[in-house]
Amino acid sequence: MGLRGAAASFSFLLVIIINKGLPSPLTGKEAWSYVEVRDGAHMFWWLYYADDQPAGYKDLPLVMWLQGGPGGSGSGFGNFEEIGPLNRDLEPRKTSWVQAASVLFVDNPVGTGFSYTDRADAFTTNVTMVATDMLVLLKHFFTEKAEFQNIPFYIFSESYGGKMAAAISLELTKAIEQGTVKCNFAGVALGDSWISPLDSVMTWGPYLYTTSLLDDYGLADVNSAAEAVKQAMEQQQFTKATELWSVTETVVEQNTNGVNFYNILTQQPDERRFSSAGENYIALQTRRHIGPLHSQSLSELMNGPIRKKLGIIPQNVTWGGQADLVFSYMAEDFMKPVVDIVDQLLKAGVNVTVYNGQLDLIVDTMGQELWVKRLKWDGLSGFNKLRWTPLDDPTSPGITGAFYKTYKNFAFYWILKAGHMIPSDQGPMALQMLKMITQQA
Template structure:
């Protein structure tokens, strides 16, 4: 087994009474010399501790100061970026602790954060400290980021991007807007350069309404099944229109049941694979939320990854409190965010574009839960003045190298908005198409045309 021989960093913050300021004494800031990693905790609210893990860029010809900093936000809500995103997608090692050829540290320093509080190694000491909405999620992240850039000044002048996946995209959009506001108010010292929304849950209703047409067009629904799925999707849409978001969540779960029944268990994360039958391992008060959790969060922290994080990685980090088990509070994170699930965030993206923030949308061709058609549909609802010109623009084909014959993706860029269609990828683009994801990262961060 490979050994990750690095030196840990421990970081604890103390909040002011009204969370309007952060005070950190020298005694509470402990750091040792590190070569390529750092990690620690920030107390973002009373009884709420957020875990972060930084990898410095590792490039044979460039120093980390000449490459961007990328923060990765996982979905769920409740999934772990420090676990899944790190070891299953873009970190330097895979879940077997073998070096990853397509790791993003070749092109950027990587900051993984277990977010919202309670995800991964992040934890709370109180059942009332879990986030219930995007406003709290964003406020918590701002506490962490202000601390990070304060105590890691070497990153203050480096271009800073947020890349995200699934529900992490919804959170990334909200956090990006708060970063912009904090920069304008001179409350944070960083060089924010843009946000990338990967297979992002920006407009749940647009995803839901496109499931039927997408599955029918790929021969995964017959006409009768298409009609049944379409009827269930309309019920979700009607509930969202009424502002009944918890009801819409329940109807969303029932719609997924309808899809599974009619498609013989299609996988919501890659339509070319078969979904595993749900196993009831938890004791939710709500069977509907339990089913959603088992479909969309539980698979991201089971099996080898669970053993890795609670075994060798826990030992390597050497700062995880004894009472904290990786992923143990994920179900509580998911339950507490229930009221936020079906709310749209299109307006947040519009505000980012209006502020001049670079926004990238990227999506896997084979994803169902956030299918590309649904993404295109919410993009068409933007109030961005350049939208019509963007839509009229012809996309360009991307190949992995000048000698490649096969098309790996398509993309379009107009001013500060870009869209990447990633072929042969499902929901987890970097996991499915690692080379193309790395190429996209370099393009978004202006490292190649």
């Protein structure tokens, strides 16, 4: 086990900025490195120190961002498409989270983004392995970056990243109690998260029907396909359930003329719709859900100037080159719920936030509310008695941008006019939510 490559600190993307002839947007610091979390399994991390003057990073929290997929890259998509200091065109992002926190992107599971494995048996196959790997990385990180040990540390996540975040948070809580990891863990935020996959699938039909995207025939077709997923889950045939989930998505596409699972107000591009002759469900789902996180322009950026800037990426490693394998190896675990882990986190006193986009289909809010209402947490009845509070859109005073409820150590944010990728769709609202969760607003 050990660090691979020396961590580096420079002004934000200075090398790229000089090459592009752009003015420097910030005067902060960065660091990045590899950790070999298991023999043959190498995880990449990239840290941006908070650059909110005059506070400085020591007065602001540390946020770790986990992407979905599994196989989506935080160092790529999360960084340049959602919350990093620069966008994909290397222009300053006005709603960057680095204004309010130091941000740590980790490419996980191994094989994601710039993370890589040396051989096939080094890929993870379930969230337990994912959490174990992350604990190795976090132990190294907080040892090497001891200045962050007392700074409030939050895990924020999106999509399948939320499922991983829940499992990681529970193991981190145990590790802190045992003294094996030194950090000030302050909470986990689950964004449009794959916590209870079956609840999502079972509500696709009703959600699309009530938003006028299915007729009666389409509703019957989608509900029938979803029921098959449910039966497989009840029989604990988890790989079959993943395959039938893919079939249900195809039924949705056929009955909606290709609605976009990430935002119901848009349509899937033609190249991501429907299955081709002889194409297995893993290839189809990789095209549907891993492909959007690896656009040609983002891939060219990551494998070109970013790779050159970082200077530690092995010659045989391509950003996103193993993403399809990551998804494939996690297929059996994909549909398994982790609601029980959320309950354990709440019982342990961990601050848990759920946030969801109004226009998201793949993890629709209806499904999220179903599993939340089944929590065994002793504060649930108190939470349910609360009415939600409206939040103004930061860019449009007087216009509602979100609603939220918070009770004891649990909170729920309903983000309006946002799909699956909330920071991309509603950047100002996402930044305000970050500040509220980390108690800066």
